[in-house]
Amino acid sequence: MFQDQLKDAAARIETRLADALADAADQPVTHAMRYAVSGGKRLRGFxxxxxxxxxxxxPEQSVHAAAAIEALHAYSLVHDDMPCMDDDDLRRGQPTVHIKWDDATAVLAGDALQTLAFDLLADPSCHPDPAVRxxxxxxxxxxxxxDGxxxxxxxxxxxxxxxxxxxxDEITELQxxxxxxxxxxxxxAGARLAQEDIAPLSAYATALxxxxxxxxxxLDVEGDAAKTGKRVQKDADAGKATFVSLLGLDGAKARAKALVTEAEDALAPYGARADALREAARFVIAREV
Amino acid sequence: MFQDQLKDAAARIETRLADALADAADQPVTHAMRYAVSGGKRLRGFxxxxxxxxxxxxPEQSVHAAAAIEALHAYSLVHDDMPCMDDDDLRRGQPTVHIKWDDATAVLAGDALQTLAFDLLADPSCHPDPAVRxxxxxxxxxxxxxDGxxxxxxxxxxxxxxxxxxxxDEITELQxxxxxxxxxxxxxAGARLAQEDIAPLSAYATALxxxxxxxxxxLDVEGDAAKTGKRVQKDADAGKATFVSLLGLDGAKARAKALVTEAEDALAPYGARADALREAARFVIAREV
Known part of the structure; x- marks a missing residue:
């Protein structure tokens, strides 16, 4: 059921983003934007x-804000993958934007995806009240x-x-x-769209x-490159501190589990209506990609 | 008088941007952002x-939107100067961001300057009415x-x-x-802040x-690198079509002059109150930098 909801959200977001880019000029940068926003779990939009x-x-109402966060996330990935940043050739099993096109197109496509995110939020379709937008x-x-x-x-x-x-402490703050x-x-975002207190969802999301x-x-230690569609063992190879290097593999797994419980508990005010979000928290530590 | 107004606007914008970045973390990216938004004519903010x-x-009210457009303009310059784009080492007579820091810092500083632009516009200080913001x-x-x-x-x-x-026609559309x-x-922006018709200012700005x-x-043909603080003859060396290559030097000057008259005329509805904007139009074609 959760997987169906995730797929449904992904399909809605895909449609909204395709719609936003439907009339875009026929240029490599717009092709790269479409490419960069396709695929992925769409966890943030969900x-x-x-x-x-x-x-x-x-969902017909919230899909606009969902598409905005996915556009913003996509911009960060396109720029992060560039040679001067993380230098990744592969993303979701596909060549990254600067590999498929070039560095200039990656810079511009990322820039325009950030702009698109704010455009989607500012558009009247996102919410009728300009104060909410x-x-x-x-x-x-x-x-x-x-600041983020x-x-x-x-x-x-x-x-x-x-x-x-x-x-x-440092790695926790960084992440x-x-x-x-x-x-x-x-x-x-749900509480913001409803103009309600964001505190419970904020506590949930911090733990999540x-x-x-x-x-x-x-996943970087145990994952399968064929499943994750990206390089694994990257951090260990680079000698970077990670939660696994600091807590050990078992310690990291125990900590992740405790955080999922914390996330689930934070949703108590919403009762059973929040079951999909509880399942999302469990999914996050069970996923293989 | 116009030069004084331009300087006054620049000083106000400088203060607003310094304020926005005052509490930023002590990181190369925030140093690079401060560096990138300092200096320049501030014509857009003016x-x-x-x-x-x-x-x-x-001006105490409009300075926030003025700072936003200068942050956005600065982002575009930082990314534009990068090796994979225009590959410029010098900007306003100073080393460009990727030269003074590195490419990764230039990507991030540009990204965060774009974000800052939208942040400044969305902040309540920009205008009390959320619909205007x-x-x-x-x-x-x-x-x-x-689309822009x-x-x-x-x-x-x-x-x-x-x-x-x-x-x-192509170069006119491109520019x-x-x-x-x-x-x-x-x-x-002035008409938007006042919730009035943008048409007269739009006509002025299109010609400008x-x-x-x-x-x-x-300037690229006749300019002095010492004054402009950047490479000259760049476009001619690259064999690119420019207004000068298409219209000739005299033809280009005549066209620029006609456009300034067009810009001045578009301000007729505002009478003498628009004299500073008229002077700005004349300044644009008389400037040496």
């Missing part, structure tokens, strides 16, 4: 749609800029030249910024985001 | 402040994304591999996107933007 559903908001824009700007995702990316680069591995901030925004990153580190 | 003044909006966000997204600036950049890259020089769209947004680009092409 969190938007399911958190909105808690407040009775239909501008709140979504402002909160996404905070989550993705120098980009700060985490900068901390990640700084860690490589620090001359010592990061501590558990809370680098991947946690967008996951948090996604889960909070950290569990997600610990699971990523576990 | 257009925001002066177009707002036409509607009695004080979200209109500014939506219009800037359109002006800077794949990024489309122009893509058309510029495509022109280099087209195997033939562009026609006058209307690449540099025209942001100049247009800047001049229209084209005059600006023709003047740029003239």
């Amino acid at each position: 969190l938007v749609i399911e958190s909105a559903a808690l407040y009775g908001i239909a 501008v709140d979504l824009v402002a909160s996404l700007a905070r989550a993705s800029g120098i 995702m980009v700060l985490g990316q900068a901390q990640d680069i700084a860690a490589e030249t620090a001359g010592r591995p990061l501590t558990l 809370a910024n680098k991947t946690g901030a967008l996951i948090r925004w996604s889960a909070e 985001g950290l569990a997600f990153q610990i699971a990523d580190d576990i | 257009l925001v402040i002066e177009s707002a003044a036409l509607y009695g909006i004080a 979200v209109d500014l966000v939506a219009s800037l997204a359109r002006a800077s994304g794949i 600036m990024v489309l122009g950049q893509a058309q510029d890259i495509a022109a280099e591999t087209a195997g033939r020089p562009l026609t006058l 209307a996107n690449k540099t025209g769209a942001l100049i247009r947004w800047s001049a229209e 933007g084209l005059a600006f680009q023709i003047a740029d092409d003239i």
